Amino acid sequence: MAIIDIEPQEEIRQRMMNDLKRALKKPMNKRHWVMVIDLGKCVGCHACTTACVAENHLPPGIVYRPVMEKEIGRYPNVRKTFLPRPCMQCDNPPCIKVCPASATWKRPDGIVEIDYDKCIGCRYCINACPYSARTFDKGFYYCDDTPFVPDYEKLPSFEYGKEWPRKNRDDSPVGNARKCTFCLHRVEKGILPACVTTCLGDATYFGDSNDPDSLVSALLGSPRLMRLKEEFGTHPSTFYLV
Amino acid sequence: MKKQIASLIWLIAIIGFVIGCYGIYQRFAFGHRLTDYGSYIPWGLWVATYIYFIGLSAGSFLLSTLVYVVKIEKLEKIGKLSLFTAFGCLIAALISIWLDLGHEFRVYRVILHPNFKSMMSWMGILYSSYFVVILFELWFAMRVDLIKTASIGTGLIAAVCRFLALGSSDTSDKSRARDSRVLKVLGSIGVPLAIAFHGGVGMLFAVVGARTYWHSGLTPIVFLVGALASGGALLTAIVYVWGPDRNRPQFEDMMRFLGKIVLSLVLLDLLFEISEYFVGMYAGIPDEAIPIKAVLFGHYWYVFWVVHVLFGVIVPVWIFTRNAVSRPVGKTSPGAIAFAALLVAVTFMALRLNIVIPAQINPEIEGLQYAFMGPGLNYTYLPTVSEWLVTIWIASFGLLLFLIGYNVLPIVNKDDKEVA
Ligand code: SF4
Ligand code: SF4
Numbered sequence: 001m002a003i004i005d006i007e008p009q010e011e012i013r014q015r016m017m018n019d020l021k022r023a024l025k026k027p028m029n030k031r032h033w034v035m036v037i038d039l040g041k042c043v044g045c046h047a048c049t050t051a052c053v054a055e056n057h058l059p060p061g062i063v064y065r066p067v068m069e070k071e072i073g074r075y076p077n078v079r080k081t082f083l084p085r086p087c088m089q090c091d092n093p094p095c096i097k098v099c100p101a102s103a104t105w106k107r108p109d110g111i112v113e114i115d116y117d118k119c120i121g122c123r124y125c126i127n128a129c130p131y132s133a134r135t136f137d138k139g140f141y142y143c144d145d146t147p148f149v150p151d152y153e154k155l156p157s158f159e160y161g162k163e164w165p166r167k168n169r170d171d172s173p174v175g176n177a178r179k180c181t182f183c184l185h186r187v188e189k190g191i192l193p194a195c196v197t198t199c200l201g202d203a204t205y206f207g208d209s210n211d212p213d214s215l216v217s218a219l220l221g222s223p224r225l226m227r228l229k230e231e232f233g234t235h236p237s238t239f240y241l242v
Numbered sequence: 243m244k245k246q247i248a249s250l251i252w253l254i255a256i257i258g259f260v261i262g263c264y265g266i267y268q269r270f271a272f273g274h275r276l277t278d279y280g281s282y283i284p285w286g287l288w289v290a291t292y293i294y295f296i297g298l299s300a301g302s303f304l305l306s307t308l309v310y311v312v313k314i315e316k317l318e319k320i321g322k323l324s325l326f327t328a329f330g331c332l333i334a335a336l337i338s339i340w341l342d343l344g345h346e347f348r349v350y351r352v353i354l355h356p357n358f359k360s361m362m363s364w365m366g367i368l369y370s371s372y373f374v375v376i377l378f379e380l381w382f383a384m385r386v387d388l389i390k391t392a393s394i395g396t397g398l399i400a401a402v403c404r405f406l407a408l409g410s411s412d413t414s415d416k417s418r419a420r421d422s423r424v425l426k427v428l429g430s431i432g433v434p435l436a437i438a439f440h441g442g443v444g445m446l447f448a449v450v451g452a453r454t455y456w457h458s459g460l461t462p463i464v465f466l467v468g469a470l471a472s473g474g475a476l477l478t479a480i481v482y483v484w485g486p487d488r489n490r491p492q493f494e495d496m497m498r499f500l501g502k503i504v505l506s507l508v509l510l511d512l513l514f515e516i517s518e519y520f521v522g523m524y525a526g527i528p529d530e531a532i533p534i535k536a537v538l539f540g541h542y543w544y545v546f547w548v549v550h551v552l553f554g555v556i557v558p559v560w561i562f563t564r565n566a567v568s569r570p571v572g573k574t575s576p577g578a579i580a581f582a583a584l585l586v587a588v589t590f591m592a593l594r595l596n597i598v599i600p601a602q603i604n605p606e607i608e609g610l611q612y613a614f615m616g617p618g619l620n621y622t623y624l625p626t627v628s629e630w631l632v633t634i635w636i637a638s639f640g641l642l643l644f645l646i647g648y649n650v651l652p653i654v655n656k657d658d659k660e661v662a
Contacts, residue, residue, distance in 0.1 A: 128450050
């Protein structure tokens with residue numbers, strides 16, 4: 001089994017960065033961001049999870065990209081499998097339909113956005129997402145219950161290209177539903193999402209599926225391609241190679 | 243006896259209100275950090291409290307339409323009482339869901355920027371309409387009595403009544419006939435409205451395809467039947483303590499009639515429940531079977547078997563059958579009927595909890611609970627003291643609202659009020 005289905009032309013991160021540059025030259029509605037995760041290459045190091053927490057300054061209880069682990073087989077034929085799960089950025093997202101405050105929507109480039117200033121924190125979307133991709137920010141600090149909450153806990157996150165400081169616990173994004181943004185704030189500056197940059201096994205790919213020359217477009221032609229819970233009709237923009 | 247019960251309830255409401263204030267303080271001082279719901283089980287006790295009270299409200303409202311629309315004579319005098327009960331429960335329900343929001347002061351967005359595809363937006367619209375209908379209905383139902391009370395008395399109560407009469411002073415037969423017509427129209431609007439909003443609450447859960455336990459065409463119907471059963475039961479208990487004609491022979495007749503209604507509704511609700519559980523368990527498909535197994539044999543099995551089945555079904559059904567059906571008139575005890583009804587009304591909370599929580603205990607992706615740790619990232623839920631205190635406060639607040647309203651407003655006519 002070929003672990004990667006494409007002939008490497010150049011260092012893959014470099015190639016994906018070039019893909020990004022091309023995509024960003026187009027108008028927003030002409031590009032469609034997708035993520036492809038090669039489960040055969042994922043080593044379960046959780047580097048992506050951690051990079052995401054660091055990049056987005058995620059507080060306790062908020063996680064955008066956990067990696068599930070599973071043991072399969074019987075001794076001595078035992079293996080571990082890993083399943084990273086970002087937001088699927090569904091093309092038919094049940095989380096949007098249910099939002100009573102019109103606080104979440106699908107952007108023309110495929111990203112499902114939440115406006116933290118509009119979200120009322122009803123958590124209906126969290127229940128509606130079949131992938132548990134949304135989490136609820138209750139306003140914890142890592143240093144709660146210690147004598148001192150250091151300033152770095154109050155640094156802003158830059159989701160959706162805005163600044164969301166965490167100075168006081170009444171302001172958004174505290175009290176909101178939060179989820180993976182495909183690191184839109186980085187992508188729009190031509191930088192790959194933190195999980196892609198950091199992936200130890202080179203297992204995560206990112207790019208514009210509308211561009212036939214992009215790396216992800218090549219991977220989307222793989223017979224190993226599948227999506228999670230297709231039966232829900234959510235049409236995820238996150239694909240897996242199995 | 244009834245006077246003592248009423249005093250006891252005053253006492254309970256005041257104590258609950260005072261203790262509950264601490265929960266309210268915690269809710270505003272610490273936000274949601276003292277609660278046990280989180281990201282994987284996002285809806286907890288306060289959502290259950292909300293559907294509990296909104297069910298009570300819809301149920302007692304629908305019974306009031308028996309008076310104003312169907313004109314059932316036996317119940318004529320409890321029309322206002324049922325409307326006012328519906329009003330109190332609606333307020334309690336709305337406070338509960340309001341406190342459950344992450345950004346409670348943005349609630350206006352549901353009305354100003356609705357998403358017509360969201361059942362929750364529809365709830366906002368339907369509740370507002372329902373609120374207006376109840377207020378209008380209450381006003382027309384009490385108008386003449388408000389004017390009367392205002393004209394006889396001099397104290398604070400008279401002043402309140404004068405204010406609430408909003409300048410109306412016409413007590414002629416003609417105006418009464420108009421009131422009755424208006425009530426019929428409002429009640430008729432109210433019936434589909436109450437069905438829509440409570441069926442709609444059921445829809446709100448039923449449309450969540452990701453939660454198989456809720457995702458059933460039966461869910462909205464179960465909500466409606468549950469509303470009628472619990473709301474009817476609450477009203478029956480209330481009528482016993484505060485209702486009209488308590489010393490007159492027709493009282494027993496009315497209690498028997500209400501008892502029969504509640505009995506049939508409890509049994510119908512049970513039938514739906516059995517159907518849901520059997521169908522869900524039979525195929526054993528985990529998504530649906532795991533929540534049901536948790537309800538029946540899980541950690542909190544006693545919530546279902548003891549609180550719901552024993553005290554919410556078996557005991558009340560036995561009491562109702564003896565007192566409202568099998569024993570002849572004159573030999574029945576309205577007190578027993580009221581007690582059974584109270585059991586149904588109170589234990590219904592168990593059913594509501596068993597709708598909201600179990601649907602969420604099943605990880606949507608295998609192993610999610612072990613992938614990343616943090617507050618709110620688990621699949622177990624037990625309401626915290628803080629959550630209970632808020633719920634106690636809400637229930638006590640609703641109760642106090644009812645008690646004060648009952649004593650100030652002409653909800654039951656003075657000459658019908660006398661108590662043994
Ligand atoms: S994975 Fe969940 S949160 Fe993300 S778009 Fe799909 S339904 Fe919405
Ligand atoms: S939690 Fe926020 S984004 Fe989610 S449904 Fe409620 S208002 Fe919309």
